Amino acid sequence: MTTEPRPGAGARPPRAELHLHLEGTLEPELAFALAERNGVALPFADVAALRAAYDFGDLQSFLDLYYANMAVLRTADDFAELTRAYLRRAAAAGVRHAEIMFDPQAHLLRGVPLATVVDGITSVLVTSERDFGVSTLLIAAFLRDRPAGEALSVLDALLATGAPIAGVGLDSAEVGSAAPFGPVFARAAAAGLRRTAHAGEEGPPANVVEVLDVLGAERVDHGVRAMEDPALVARLARDRVPLTVCPLSNVRLQAVPSLAEHPLPRMVEAGLHVSVHSDDPAYFGGYVDDVDDALTATFGMGARERAALAAASFTGSFLPADRVREHLREVEEWATRARVRASSG
Ligand SMILES: Nc1ncnc2[nH]cnc12
Numbered sequence: 001m002t003t004e005p006r007p008g009a010g011a012r013p014p015r016a017e018l019h020l021h022l023e024g025t026l027e028p029e030l031a032f033a034l035a036e037r038n039g040v041a042l043p044f045a046d047v048a049a050l051r052a053a054y055d056f057g058d059l060q061s062f063l064d065l066y067y068a069n070m071a072v073l074r075t076a077d078d079f080a081e082l083t084r085a086y087l088r089r090a091a092a093a094g095v096r097h098a099e100i101m102f103d104p105q106a107h108l109l110r111g112v113p114l115a116t117v118v119d120g121i122t123s124v125l126v127t128s129e130r131d132f133g134v135s136t137l138l139i140a141a142f143l144r145d146r147p148a149g150e151a152l153s154v155l156d157a158l159l160a161t162g163a164p165i166a167g168v169g170l171d172s173a174e175v176g177s178a179a180p181f182g183p184v185f186a187r188a189a190a191a192g193l194r195r196t197a198h199a200g201e202e203g204p205p206a207n208v209v210e211v212l213d214v215l216g217a218e219r220v221d222h223g224v225r226a227m228e229d230p231a232l233v234a235r236l237a238r239d240r241v242p243l244t245v246c247p248l249s250n251v252r253l254q255a256v257p258s259l260a261e262h263p264l265p266r267m268v269e270a271g272l273h274v275s276v277h278s279d280d281p282a283y284f285g286g287y288v289d290d291v292d293d294a295l296t297a298t299f300g301m302g303a304r305e306r307a308a309l310a311a312a313s314f315t316g317s318f319l320p321a322d323r324v325r326e327h328l329r330e331v332e333e334w335a336t337r338a339r340v341r342a343s344s345g
């Protein structure tokens with residue numbers, strides 16, 4: 001996270017955050033506050049020591065710490081506080097709509113009931129538009145490295161309790177085939193839920209093909225390794241499949257060697273439907289404004305390129321078409337103002 005003062009809201013395009021793990025917004029300061037409140041011992045001396053552990057060699061080394069830190073989240077109030085802190089920060093970053101993933105299994109496995117998690121999060125989401133100017137949708141993400149039967153039971157429990165989820169996702173370690181999750185996604189589709197899935201983050205392009213063909217994913221989270229397969233690139237471009245790319249995450253998890261070498265410009269050039277997001281902002285060095293700043297600095301993006309990425313965040317969202325159109329008008333207005341500022345300054 002940048003420590004410099006943040007410019008005013010107009011400095012950044014309005015955008016949708018489509019790739020965001022709520023648990024990945026747990027800042028070290030909040031982790032320690034919740035640990036104290038709940039009598040949980042964190043294996044780090046202080047905030048600085050925890051932050052110093054954010055030196056990841058790959059996805060798994062991050063996931064180990066991400067799951068371990070969840071120990072501090074125990075009550076509905078904890079989940080509400082986490083959600084509130086994220087929305088406050090997202091609003092300051094220019095986020096107007098957020099599709100927020102959470103990992104129900106990760107909490108159930110450590111004995112926190114589903115209702116505690118869902119009630120805590122949704123108690124804040126119900127008034128997020130009024131309180132923060134950010135509309136929200138909630139996505140239950142299932143863990144790819146756990147049995148698919150477990151995901152199916154959790155989905156059933158979410159549906160049976162009327163949890164206000166708009167969609168399902170698939171995340172965690174990109175190991176093995178996603179095919180066992182076919183029935184989970186089919187049941188979600190039958191229940192009218194939207195479907196997204198992580199693929200092509202660390203795993204090969206075949207994983208992207210699989211989540212499209214076997215899970216019926218409407219959107220792919222990451223998808224950067226799709227660039228290794230020209231036929232897949234052509235398909236993704238033709239079908240306008242939204243890819244929610246997280247450049248800072250890819251660098252921190254060493255999926256790409258540096259931001260300058262990130263395939264984002266090539267993805268755009270290839271005609272892919274790409275938008276950029278923060279993934280786990282507390283762990284990867286920033287929220288979407290930090291992502292925007294880093295890309296602007298590294299690739300010299302102008303208002304046109306930044307507005308195109310912002311527009312793609314809305315067209316890749318699960319919002320109804322009329323809401324998307326409203327947001328696209330806001331992006332266009334922002335781009336016009338940015339051009340005027342540039343030509344007068
Ligand atoms: N970047 C990521 N990839 C897979 N699973 C995740 N869960 C949280 N962040 C993730």
Ligand SMILES: [Zn+2]
Pocket residue numbers: 019020021171198221279
């Ligand atoms: Zn992710």
